[in-house]
Amino acid sequence: MEFIKKHYEKIILSVVLIGLVGVLIAMWFIIMADKQSMQDFKNQYVSSKGPTIAGLDMSRQDAVLDRLKKPYALDFSVTNKLFNPVQWQRDKNGNLMKIADSRTVGPQAVIVTRIIPLYYEIKLVSTDTNGLAPVYKITDEHQGARLKAQRAPVPHFAAKGQKIANLFTIEAVKGLPEDPTELTLKFTDGQTVTVGKDQPYRRVEGYAADLRYDPENRKFDGQRLGDHLVFANDDHNIVAINQNEVVLLAQSNQKQYVLPYRQ
Numbered sequence: 203m204e205f206i207k208k209h210y211e212k213i214i215l216s217v218v219l220i221g222l223v224g225v226l227i228a229m230w231f232i233i234m235a236d237k238q239s240m241q242d243f244k245n246q247y248v249s250s251k252g253p254t255i256a257g258l259d260m261s262r263q264d265a266v267l268d269r270l271k272k273p274y275a276l277d278f279s280v281t282n283k284l285f286n287p288v289q290w291q292r293d294k295n296g297n298l299m300k301i302a303d304s305r306t307v308g309p310q311a312v313i314v315t316r317i318i319p320l321y322y323e324i325k326l327v328s329t330d331t332n333g334l335a336p337v338y339k340i341t342d343e344h345q346g347a348r349l350k351a352q353r354a355p356v357p358h359f360a361a362k363g364q365k366i367a368n369l370f371t372i373e374a375v376k377g378l379p380e381d382p383t384e385l386t387l388k389f390t391d392g393q394t395v396t397v398g399k400d401q402p403y404r405r406v407e408g409y410a411a412d413l414r415y416d417p418e419n420r421k422f423d424g425q426r427l428g429d430h431l432v433f434a435n436d437d438h439n440i441v442a443i444n445q446n447e448v449v450l451l452a453q454s455n456q457k458q459y460v461l462p463y464r465q
Contacts (some may be wrong), residue, residue: 307417308434309450309459316412317445317463320346320426324395325402326389327357331380335361338372338385340397346408348428409443411463 234311305311323343330337339354358366362379370387375396377383383399395403413422414432422431431438431450441458442449448461 213348281370306437309438309452309461311415312433312459312461313414314411314451314461314463315414317443317448319406319445320408320410321404322346322407323402323404324397325355325357326382326385326397326399328383330359333361334433336375336382337361337380339368340385342369342385344407346426348426373451398412398451409445411440411443411448413448413461 213393230358281428295372298372320373321343323345325341326341327339327341330339337359338361340344340358340360342358343353343355345353347353356367360372361364361370362375370386373388375382376385378398382398384396384401386394386396387403388394401435409429410424410426412418413425413431415422420433420435422429425431425443425448427440429440431440438450439453440448441451446463448463450459450461451457451458
C-alpha cells in the first residue's frame with residue numbers, strides 16, 4: 203500500500219496513457235473499417251455500370267424542324283386566284299379570252315418569228331473601157347439605213363487612184379484593168395477591203411425582225427430599230443435588235459420587254 207501511496211500519480215498517469223494508446227488503436231481500426239465500408243459502397247453503387255439507356259426518339263422533333271426549314275409555298279394568285287382574280291378580255295373577233303398571265307396579252311405575248319441581218323454592201327458592177335482609162339462602176343448599199351429611200355444601192359464611177367464620194371479610194375486593180383477580178387478599196391479611216399464581181403464586201407450594220415401578235419391575229423414583218431408598233435391598246439417602240447432578241451418599249455409605262463428569238 204505504501205508503494206501505491208508513493209506512486210499513485212504515476213500509476214494513474216500510466217493508466218491514462220495506456221487508455222489513450224488503446225483509444226488510438228481503436229480509432230485506427232474504426233477509420234480503416236469506415237474506409238473499407240466507403241470503398242465497398244463505391245464499388246457497389248458508384249463504379250458499377252448500370253443498364254444502357256436507349257437513345258431518345260427525336261424523329262417527331264426532327265420532322266418539325268425540317269418542316270420549319272421548308273415552309274409551305276402557298277400560292278394565292280396563280281392557282282386559286284384568292285388575291286388576284288382571273289381577268290377576261292374580248293379578242294378582235296369579240297370572243298372572251300382568259301388572261302391567265304402576263305404572257306397572254308401585251309408585249310410579252312409577241313412572238314419573234316425571224317431575225318435577219320442588214321448589211322452594208324459594196325459591189326463591183328461593171329467596167330467602162332470607152333475612155334482613156336477603165337472606169338469602174340461600184341455600188342454601196344446601206345440595208346440598215348433608217349429611211350427607206352437611203353437603202354437603195356448608190357452607184358459610183360471612178361478609175362484607179364480616184365476617191366469615190368469621200369468614202370474610199372480605188373487603191374489597186376487585180377487582173378486585166380478592163381476586166382479586173384478584184385479591186386482593193388481604201389476607206390478614209392485607213393481600212394482596206396477587196397471586192398469582185400461575184401465577191402461583194404459585206405458587214406452587218408443592223409437587224410430586222412418579223413413579229414407576230416396572236417391575240418389580235420396581227421403580223422409585223424421587217425421591223426427595224428426605232429419602228430413604231432400599236433397593239434393591245436398601247437404604243438410600242440423597238441429600241442434594240444440583235445441576232446438573238448428584240449427589245450420593245452411600252453409608251454404607257456416606259457417599261458422594256460425583251461423578246462427572245464427561238465429559232
